Amino acid sequence: MGYLRVSKIEEILPGQARSFEVEDLQVLICNVDGELYAIEDVCTHDEASFAQGELDGCEIECPRHGARFDVTTGNVTALPAVLPLETFPVRINEGNVEIDIG
Numbered sequence: 001m002g003y004l005r006v007s008k009i010e011e012i013l014p015g016q017a018r019s020f021e022v023e024d025l026q027v028l029i030c031n032v033d034g035e036l037y038a039i040e041d042v043c044t045h046d047e048a049s050f051a052q053g054e055l056d057g058c059e060i061e062c063p064r065h066g067a068r069f070d071v072t073t074g075n076v077t078a079l080p081a082v083l084p085l086e087t088f089p090v091r092i093n094e095g096n097v098e099i100d101i102g
Contacts, residue, residue, distance in 0.1 A: 003098040019051040030071040038088040045081035
């Protein structure tokens with residue numbers, strides 16, 4: 001499938017996380033100190049969106065039960081979740097944020 005355009009780079013500021021629908025998949029783009037990361041926007045504990053969650057450094061917290069994940073790797077950093085999140089490659093192309101959902 002290759003890389004797909006998600007947004008403009010200026011739409012995702014440092015410390016911000018935004019949810020987008022990409023080919024019927026909810027994806028969260030997180031800006032950690034100017035570096036962009038993409039994760040599946042569905043908590044592996046209870047399938048909640050992270051859109052209302054808090055991005056703290058490189059960790060996102062699920063707003064439902066407080067599970068935390070490292071957005072750079074998808075790994076769980078706090079229970080009750082035990083399964084990691086799927087991550088996706090991100091690139092910037094002519095000011096556009098693009099991800100490859102495989």
